[in-house]
Amino acid sequence: MNSISKIQKELVEEFSFFEDWMQRYEHMIDLGKSLPLIKEKYKTDDNIIKGCQSKVWMHAELEETKLIFTADSDAIITKGIIAILIRVFSKQHPDEILNADTKFIDQIGLKEHLSPTRANGLVSMIKQIKMYALAYKTQIN
Amino acid sequence: MxxxxxxxxxxxxxxxxxxxxxxxxxxxxxSQTPIQVINKISEYYSKYNSNIHRGVHFLSQEATSEYELVREKIKNHFNIAKKKEVIFTSGTTHGINLIASGYSNILQKGDEIIVSNLEHHSNIVPLQMLAEKTSSILKVIPMNLSGDLDLKAYKKLLNNKTKLVFVNHVSNSLGTINPIKEIIKEAHIHDAKVLIDGAQSAPHFKTDLIDLNADFYVTSAHKLCGPTGIGFLYGKEVLLNELPPYQGGGEMISEVTFEKTSYADLPHKFEAGTPNISGVIAFGAALDYLNGIxxxxxxxxxxxxxxxxxxxxxxxxxxxxxxxxxxxxxxxxxxxxxxxxxxxxxxxxxxxxxxxxxxxxxxxxxxxxxxxxxxxxxxxxxxxxxxxxxxxxxxxxxxxxxx
CATH class of the missing domain: 3.90.1150.10 (Aspartate Aminotransferase, domain 1)
Incomplete structure (x- = not known):
């Protein structure tokens, strides 16, 4: 099992290999293609994350004590951003998710290279992930 | 060129x-800003920064005359009948809100306001607020696939209850130039007043407000190579006189006692407080620049x-x-x-x-x-x-x- 901080470290390293932001975008787009997709039946307005210029749907469910996230977006770069977040936070215990810091986002340089609206969307996504963790934590207990 | x-x-x-x-x-x-406009802002703050219209001193007189000269330039550029029909605003949105707010005292329940499907939110929301306040009805001129307004449908929307028509000269999302001369003419048959949002048209071709016979017209300097936070509202004198002041304050009064205040004449009635003086003066430089080309x-x-x-x-x-x-x-x-x-x-x-x-x-x-x-x-x-x-x-x- 990979801990959140280990995956975060891997991601920071992975992104440091690229020389310019064009390549990083290309990588993000590739990551988006492997995003664990949300089931059609969960693609409802209730599951849309507000605060994104493109549409983002996210769903979470519990598998024993781990949270599994699935998601989708109508924009491909946004899909890449969610894929990064899901790689970090999916298949983790709600407590781990709640305790995790998100410094890796600044270390990758994600925020500063996204447009302000996309950066806001990113913040909304993390908030939503933590909300799910909080909700499911009480279920486990 | x-x-x-x-x-x-x-x-x-x-x-x-x-x-x-x-x-x-x-x-x-x-739009971007040419050095001539940037220099004008710098010149104002370096040479004659002072409050206008009330100072007896030299700087204030210089700033006032530069400021009023721009009103004259706007009058000439947009072919406006009278200088006092030019009101400085913070921009297009401010101008639309000023007029919409003014009509909240004039419109009656059941009166009708027409906007178009092509409008920017700033030419929709103030009118929704006006409709809500006065229990008047908002109607929409439909558009077609090419991005043109359906003028036949527009004519059917007009009737003797229509009081206001707010339409943009050019659509900001598609670039369509609307046939506003015809829109205005049709509205006037029913005695409705028309506001033209010129934010997207003024930078691209000449606007002749006497020829168009618009009742109100608004635009922003920052689309015209000028600075942000400044624009103007044009209104026919008789119509502007019918409207109450938008904001109270200095400059817009002629006499103040605690019992009663009488308001200043146009254009000052609508220019409460210290205006964006450097913005106005730089707006003038922007018009000079465009006319130079x-x-x-x-x-x-x-x-x-x-x-x-x-x-x-x-x-x-x-x-x-x-x-x-x-x-x-x-x-x-x-x-x-x-x-x-x-x-x-x-x-x-x-x-x-x-x-x-x-x-x-x-x-x-x-x-x-x-x-x-x-x-x-x-x-x-x-x-x-x-x-x-x-x-x-x-x-x-x-x-x-x-x-």
Whole structure:
């Protein structure tokens, strides 16, 4: 099992290999293609994350004590951003998710290279992930 | 027109963005500022910064005369009958709100207001607020697939209950030039008053307000190579006199006692408080700059850019242009099949090209086409065909990345 901080470290390293932001975008787009997709039946307005210029749907469910996230977006770069977040936070215990810091986002340089609206969307996504963790934590207990 | 010489007037155009030359194609959002205008702001603060209209001292008189000179320039540029019909505002949105708010004391229950499907949110929301306050009814002129307004439907909307018609001269999302002279004429048959939102038209061709016979007209300096936070409202004297003041304060009064205050005459009645003096003076310099080049020359050159870019964009596989009205300005809204406009905009940004993506504050237009948004490129007279060629290259590169 990979801990959140280990995956975060891997991601920071992975992104440091690229020389310019064009390549990083290309990588993000590739990551988006492997995003664990949300089931059609969960693609409802209730599951849309507000605060994104493109549409983002996210769903979470519990598998024993781990949270599994699935998601989708109508924009491909946004899909890449969610894929990064899901790689970090999916298949983790709600407590781990709640305790995790998100410094890796600044270390990758994600925020500063996204447009302000996309950066806001990113913040909304993390908030939503933590909300799910909080909700499911009480279920486990 | 010597484009290379003109480009040298705009310091921002020599900026590099992420290693690329800046290509600024977001002129419909705001235009860039020539050095002549920047210098004028600096001149004001360096030489005659002072409050206007009330000082006895030399600086105040100098600032006042520079400020009032701009009112005269606007009167001449837009062919307005009287100088006092020019009210300085913070911009188009302020002007629309001023008029909408004024009519909240005049409209009666059941009166009708007409807007168009092509409006910017700023020409919808203040009227929704007005309709709610007065229990009047908001009606919408429909549009068709080419991005033109349906004038037949408009004529059917008009009746003796119609009190106001608010329409833009040019659509900000599609670039359609609306037949406002006809729209105004039809409204006047029913004695309705018409406000024209000139934010997108004033930069691109000459506006003659006497000829158009508009009742109200609003625009913003920052679309006209001027600074942000300044614009003007034109209103026919008799109509402006009917409206109550919008804000109370200094400058807008003639006499104040605790029992009663009498208001100043036009235009001061609507210019409460210390205005954006440097903004007004720089606005004047911007008009001088544009007139130095010539609006007719600007219009012709921008039309050439529009034609060239439309042809080039249509060669891109899967690209669809939204809004192909016969009469349009140099704005092109488009999407590429199965690519989100936001993704395309992000990649173009990485290549130094500034475009607008999204709904362009015109959600009803996007709803009409049932799309989440578009990529919008809007050209100004300092743009070049070479820049358009680079845009096409960049779009093709983005398509490769995103598909």
């Amino acid at each position: 010597d484009i290379e010489k003109i480009r040298k007037d705009f310091p921002i155009l020599s900026r590099k963005i992420k290693g690329n030359d800046l290509i600024y194609f977001d002129n419909a959002a705001t 010539g609006l007719k020359e600007i219009e012709n050159y921008e039309n050439e850019l529009l034609k060239y870019a439309t042809r080039k964009l249509k060669e891109v596989k899967g690209l669809r242009i939204f809004g192909e009205a016969k009469n349009k300005i140099s704005v092109i809204s488009f999407n590429i099949e199965s690519i989100h406009p936001y993704d395309l905009g992000s990649i173009l940004d990485k290549m130094g090209i500034a475009v607008r993506t999204g709904q362009h504050c015109a959600q009803p237009v996007m709803d009409f086409y049932q799309i989440p948004g578009t990529v919008r490129v809007s050209f100004s007279f300092y743009n070049t065909k070479k820049e358009i060629d680079f845009l096409i290259l960049a779009i093709n590169k983005a398509i490769k990345m995103l598909s």
